[in-house]
Amino acid sequence: MRELHLLTREGHLNADALRKLKQVNHLMGLMRPAVEDVKARHPESAVFVDAGSGNAYLGFVLYELFLKDAAGGTLLSVEGRPELTERAKGRAERLGFSRMSFQTAHIDQAAYPERIHLLMALHACDTATDDALIAAIRHGADHVAVVPCCQAEVAAQLKEQRAAGKGSMGLLYAHPWHRREFGSHLTNVVRALTLEAFGYQVTVTELTGWEHSLKNELILGRRVHRDNRRARVQLERLLAETGVNPKLTRELGVKPAASGATELPAEPVAEAPVEEAPVPSEG
């Protein structure tokens, strides 16, 4: 923690550090089953990716807890700001975390390993969370864990919908504040449903108490099917009915449903054991 400057010279945690540490600790706890699953299946070749890693706190904690003493496994941090990449690189060298690597790149342009086993993104801004999910889906990630940040794209699309004179559902987002909140909610609904459409079993839960972060929604996905036709049709209908089409669905080629009802395909049969949803913390 000293190396990460989370502890002051006197050995105390400052308030920002404490907040960040709580988020990272909670996330680590909720991701533990996924990390252990990856390690069990790929003990020497596990590939973890942290997208929009910032100071890479999440990566350092994951490496310390799960990779430092393991037989193998690598962790790639992708970050757009070169000064943060350089600083994190120096820290990893000093800590001897030799299987951590760092790339300065946009999440949608980074050079990823062909196969990712777990991709995580903690508060990757706006559509950067979409870019992280696209990378996960394209590289067949077994597990994903994203905690989205602020979101603006869908709110702007909702504004256009309103201008186009949609029905009374438009009242849900007539005011800019409601549009921001509803846009953010709808974005995350689309994210969860997109993961399902691409074969993931999804859990949406609270990361930590609101006092630690307002951006507090955790979307966990575990790949259990090649794809899920039912979720795909539901997603296409949702896009058509709300009139939005965020970067995530555009890039993955998901189109709003054409008018005329398509029958909803049956629920796919689970191919992997269903995990219990984490219980949200109180307050």
Ligand SMILES: C[S@@+](CC[C@H](N)C(=O)[O-])C[C@H]1O[C@@H](n2cnc3c(N)ncnc32)[C@H](O)[C@@H]1O
């Ligand atoms: C709010 S910070 C979170 C950092 C870290 N994940 C954490 O929780 O401590 C978001 C980080 O994502 C980076 N970022 C945002 N959009 C990005 C993109 N498209 N490509 C790469 N990095 C991006 C920013 O530079 C910033 O460091």
